[in-house]
Amino acid sequence: MKVIYTDALVIGAGLAGLRVATGIKDRGHDVIVLSLIPPKRSHSAAAQGGMQASLANSAKGQGDNEDVHFADTVKGSDWGCDQDVARMFVNTAPKAIRELANWGVPWNRVRKGKREAVINAEKVTITENEKAHGLITSRDFGGTKKWRTCYVSDGTGHSMLYVMSDRSIKQEIEIHERIEATALIHDGERCSGCIARNLITGELIAYIAKATTIATGGYGRIYKVSTNAIISEGIGTAIALETGIAALGNMEAVQFHPTAIVPAGILTTEGCRGDGGVLLDVDGYRFMPDYEPDKKELASRDVVSRRMTEHIRKGKGVKSRYGDHLWLDITILGRKHVEKNLREVFEICKYFLGIDAAKDWIPVRPTQHYSMGGIKTCYTGESPTLKGLWSAGEAACWDMHGFNRLGGNSVAETVVAGMLVAEYISEDLEKNNNVSISTALIEKFYNAEKEKIDQLLNGNGTESAFELRDAMETIMMDKVGIFRNGDDLIDAVNELEELYKRSKNIKVSYNSSASNPELVTAYRVQKMLKLALCVALGAEQRIESRGAHAREDYPERNDRDWLKRTLATWDSDDATLPKLDYEPLDIMKMEMPPGSRGYGKDNIWHHPDTAKREKEIEEIKSNMPNADRFEIQKALLDYPLPNKYKGKNERLIEPLS
């Protein structure tokens, strides 16, 4: 049995994992990072559009600050987020982006003077402040009041990930590539590392650590068509679930992005619409203003995706052999802009559609895109139920996105959470230095993994892993999609449960225990089915509509009964369904009590506490007539932050003395 010891283990080498690892190493602890692939190939590299941080440098960002970013984030989440965490996030995002600028990310900069832009399908002239020349600029994104999304052309994630990865090389962080964590080691109270499999040799390795962080990204690939990388299969999330102790939060909260190309499902960034692109129907008609006269194409993602689906259902989609789609038109932005600022989009259209995006319309359709749900953590990033287990990035339900995440808030979350969680882990390592773990416990988990693999290779199963995966993806797509209803969801749960039972009887036809893609699919599909069940059952039980979770049979948001987070656990190996519990969100502690998001007509069942808290907030404010925005904010919500990151953020109009 190969055993490797370290202070901190980080599973996942995307933006979140690497930022956690570098932070811990900076504090002088040993850290090992595991990754399925070379770090720079992680899915973070695919983020095109940008990162939100309220720098307020660009003309259209004037007046932005943490408070505006906070309000957008909470509204965007349909009040499902944790407001403490959202506050921690918005205060740290400007620091995160400035840190990355210092480390080498070539953020696009403000250019003083007049420039042309397209807003609401019209050419306008924007004049940039001379003082801001050379500072980090920003573009418009959906669901934000100000232009807040900072970017590097449309390769933002790529540049961020390369800088983070090169920084981890500089810090001599050990990264074990092509190693897959397949089980967490724990004693029911504390997590002590994981069992991992070398994807080249098939060797099993026990990694023992005082702190284990899961930063494995989202679980989009339980759906048939997804913008996610094919490795976004949620295995890290699943191994946390399989402990039976750690809970997954809000798994039913799954975001669909309005504009992925048809049929490949590859994303064209929200920056297309942010920069002025519009959506057209079969008649070439711009339909979004009819539905959302105010924000139009730049309403929140969940809203635009639903409006598009509604419009297609009215027969206004463009027919194709791959089903109906709509058009994204960015030709109005001009060739220069498309080829430079939206180059990835241009390339994707060229290679995958054979079209010229500067001249042709792009066939698009809403497609699975982001996993708001994940491993439930408290604000420190640690699981509240399984000590020593931490999570950050898309894998986590930290929970700043609630039921819908804003574009640009995700890569921002990865680095911000990375910075903060690294501090909390380091503090914990410094306090709990002598955590011991018995060899018997390691052996128990090691042998269990070995047996599972033996069973798949040599057992007398009959099921095909590829077929089961295919069936799961189709069910999720057809029955747990953008619009949901009770009947379909019940069917989905039953069918998935059946598939899950069948997955215990998989036979792998290629019998090598070394690199064996079929074997990998086999053990992953067993785990993915558990996640799919958490999503489907969570969606079936939640009889309201909130953010990306839209029930046709329960179209109203119901704060009275459903202002709570779903917590899913998987009790035992014999279980075939997750267990769901609920954790209420306390309105009386909210800085921003639930209100309207301002889309369509209001359809909310209010909670009695909402009015109470609103009144209380009014009183608090009226008792502080001379207070500034920071003092008022603190009086409403006094949120935690590591000392290192507590400082105010400087802006041109808010100089630090």
Add this chain to the structure above:
Amino acid sequence: MSEEKGRLLKIKILRYDPKVKGSIPEVKTYRVKEAPGMTLFIVLNEIREKQEPSLQYDFVCRAGICGSCGMIINGRPSLACRTSTKSLPVEIRLTPLPVFELIGDLSVNTGKWMRRMSERLETWVHDKEKEIDFSKIEEKMDPDKAEEIYELDRCVECGCCVAGCGTIRMKEDFVGAVGLNKIARFEVDPRDNRTHDDFYELIGDENGVFGCMSLMGCEDVCPKDLPLQHKIAYIRRKLVALKNK
């Protein structure tokens, strides 16, 4: 999207797993019915799922962004995920990228090679490690400069340029166009304090910028259309002065 007639593609794959005792390299042929919009990503998955479950290859983003799926396609290093079958003849020959350690079939260990390159060339901004207060407004940068850096920052480390490089066949330790492009990227970055002398230390020899024989193999195959030869020539001009000093 045009309607291809559905040719019967003949996919010839060089198969070899060095970990399997007694395994010898052999070309195996698979037949796949062409479908509209088909890419090699779709072809290879279909072969794995329906004909050859042991087939090894690497895809991650499948959108031409992450650089995982470099392979030799009918003699030319390219990204498989964004290569459409329509652009190829009926017979498609796939072999793994040379130079890199072979994992099995079409899967090679570019990660290991690239990490060594990064360590060797120290591909990060070298500053004075001054304590920066990130609460303060960021340092300014000329907007054109930022765009110039990004132009060179777009490399996805796919390894195609290395596979297409004539020099590296003769000089195993040659840093390749990917490495020289990194130097060019940090050379234009005002945040990096390294001088030309420092860069000379790293690449001022036959394994670096003076090793390139300008065969152009790299630039021809770069999937991101990076101006590799131009940049190599630029760096060489800058450093040649130091060489003759």
